[in-house]
Amino acid sequence: MSDDVTIRWLATSRGKLAWREDGPAAGVPLLLLQRFRGTMDDWDPAFIEAIAAERRVIRFDSSGIGRSEGEVPDSIGGIATVAAELMSLLGLGQADVLGWSLGGVVAQQLALDAPHLVRRLIVAGSSPGPIADGPQAHPRVAQVMTKPENGPDDFLFLFYPETETAVAAGRASLARIATQPQLGPKVTAASFMAQVKAISTWPGVLHRAKELPMPMLVANGAHDVMLPAYRSYVLSQQAPDAKLVLYPDAGHAFLFQEIDDFAAEVDRFLTR
Template sequence: MTAESRINSLETSYGRLAWRADGPEGGAPLVLFQRFRGTMDDWDPTFIHALSAKHRVIRFDSAGIGRSEGTVPDSVGGIAAVAAEVVQKLGFNQVDILGWSLGGIIGQQFALDFPNLVRCLIVAGSSPGPIADGPQQDPRVLQVMTKATDNDERDFLFLFYPETETAVAEGRASLKRIESQPNKGPGVSAAGFMGQIKAISTWQGVLGRAKELKLPILVANGAHDVMLPAYRSYVLSQQAPNAKLVLYPDAGHAFLFQVIDDFVAEIDRFLA
């Protein structure tokens, strides 16, 4: 199926949650964990199409997000628990996970809390937690990403792409593809936004337990990420015992929508 796959509903203890499936059945499915203030409709459809050529791809709106009922848990562990119930209710014994940004944080916590449910983990544009040394987040990021109103194109280009002609052009093309999808669902509500903020702000990170993350991990980022600097991806790759690090030049936080062919090929090799 394509990125215009049917919207399904799943009854859970958190309420009825919305989910979609793309790609061929068989093997461990690849479950996507979305970014802060993102829904399952905020994945670039070209990325979904490429990813689902070889993999069964599952994306969903967590509790209190987008089309789903319920309330956003106020901890990263709570959000990971929602994802675990989704995996189990869908009948999967084991899955691969691709988490982007906040989704990468949730993916790391998921792997610690539910190790029997995850085979391989992909951490994209994310962080293992607070890191005092090395490059820090651009000071403008917090103000832009927490605006009370929805972010506009200018905000997304600043947050997600380097200020080069090529990167900006690719960023605009990706944003256009996302916004032009038919039947796009609602965005993250004010209550959902606040729940995610609380979860992020209270998360202690995984560095103290990173040695426990013995599963295969692919850590990837754009070399010029202003939100979660690539140095944090490097730190995670050094602490987790079976991690591979890939950085993309002239790319930022949304590198996965900028270098789609290269990153999907990397994912294919990793999961094979």
């Protein structure tokens, strides 16, 4: 990919939001919603290149995140409203939406609150909300993910299984992300705490999953220590038109580990 990083700015009711786009302008755009404590710079550039080969891909820093102005809303519905306003101001009309982790939570809420904006929905490494049964997060997850700053070993634990193949893929992905030019600021402590509040107070969508009629691709790594793959399975069973894909020897960041396979899956899903 080019080292020329073109950051665009959009004036919104919450202040200016930073955004950028990749890929050709034609066709239905794909909007990306980022993970907890992630900015638009934290997408693996190799993943962006793969999914933007045939379509316009839009990513942005939500209110109070990264380069963007404003404050992080303290509810998932509020964060979804930021995405909806961005879509409206960009004149997207309707878009496909891919949300990873926290972004998958926001994507589900967006699809419930503004279904007219979402043509197809991809929920990656995420959850439909609190689920009491089945596997739960690894006991170390809360401690690691709430550190003031996460290092490579933290991300390897959170995002990849402890196998030689997965760890090697994880190190390569982290290196690609870290060596991008013109990286923006990290998520602040105040924004981090607002995200925590939003997540902890979200009731989930399982009681309303049948109100998500759009085609849905639900994907995860089979060994996700943060949001166990069982949660993806539960969501896929409740949504009316959902396909479930699980990747072996992969975890929360399966989409950066199995880039070619998942990009092909995304392309099939969006063009079928």
